[in-house]
Amino acid sequence: MLAGISVIFPSSLPFTVFHISPPSPCVSPLVCPQLVVDFDFTLTRVHMGGQRCHCSWGIMDNSPDMPEYYREEANRLLAKYYPIEVDPKMTEEEKIPYMVEWYQQIHDLLVKCSIRQASIEGMVSASSARLRDGSEELCQKLHRAGVPVLVLSAGMGDVLEQVLRHFKVYTDNVKVVSNFFNYNEQGIMVGFKGNLIHMFNKNEDAIHSSDYFEKLQNRTNVILMGDSLGDIKMALGVPQPSSVLKIGFLNDKIDERLPAFMDNFDIVLLDDQTMDVANSIVDLLK
Incomplete structure (x- = not known):
């Protein structure tokens, strides 16, 4: 199944910790994990047929x-x-002020555009956004097993939710935390709800006050997937995590960014447009 995929194992993988006896409240056959995943260019493809695919921002752009x-x-x-x-030469602390600056300017720009809520479905349908090969299969397995899936994104929640609906993977075990539009009574976007989420502050702390967080109390094994170093923090806030298996999708500037990815992820996938590795791991946990 994994033929043709470049996989690097930077550290010894904690496979054995997933075979512990599950706590009694957990009835899932997958030994009580939860999946925490970034959206743009992690759950979605980077390119297809030689053309770059749209991310949630690109759909609107x-x-x-x-x-x-x-x-x-x-x-x-x-x-x-x-x-x-x-x-790769800048620290996260050095980058954060620039990221906040970027997102605030984009958010202000979007407000000026008077986006209609009703137009988002058409934007997604006309876009080149695609899920990675095997994503539908992975989501179906997790849904059947009742495994919670948390999608954490610094993109635009209204757009990525519509992508999930479009590909029929927005099931009742999926929770999205992102930047959501605020609309007026005429369905025109007039701002954003809640606090700004950027790539370096998205983590499970954002859901501590929600009903969804209660579902995670006994799910301390985490499979985390992301395509940036900021994504490795997405599992912060998991109460007393037993283990976090971090899978990194290294999509571009591979030679330049590989050392940092190897230092921070347990598995690094080089320009892989599939979910074959994640599917294989989930199959092992049954």
């Missing part, structure tokens, strides 16, 4: 429903701030 001034300014901000996000 490339939609004809968005004004041209939005695209021009969004691209200018991307060119300025994305190199900072992936710069």
Whole structure:
């Protein structure tokens, strides 16, 4: 199943910890794990057929429903701030002020666009956003087993929720934490709900006050998947974690970023557009 995939195991993997006896409140056949996953370019593909796929931001950037001034300014901000996000020589603490600056400017720009809530479904349908191969299979397995799936994203929640609906994987075991639009009575986007979520502050602390968090009290084994070093913190807030298996999707600037990924993830997948590794691990846990 894994033929053709470049897999690196930087450290000894804690497979054995997943075979502990589950606590009595847990009835899942998957030994009480939970899945914590980033959305853009982790759950979704980076490229397909030689063309780059849209992330949740790209869905809006490339939609004809968005004004041209939005695209021009969004691209200018991307060119300025994305190199900072992936710069392996900068510390997270050095990057955070720039990320907050970037997101606040994009959020202000989006408010000016008067986005209609009813237009989001069409934007997603017309986009090139695609789930990684095997994502539907993985989600079906986790849904059947009642395994909670937490999608943590610094993108736009309204857009990525529609992507999940479009591919029929937004089931009742899935919780999305992201930046959600606030709409007026006419269905026009006028701002954002809650606190700003960027790539370096998204973690399970964001759901401690929700009903969803109660479902996780006995699920202290975590499979975490992300495509940036900021994603390794997504499991922060898990109460007394027994083990966290971290899977990193290294999508670009591979030679430059590989050492840092190997230092922080248990498994590093190089330009892999599938969920084959995750599916194989879940199969082992049955």
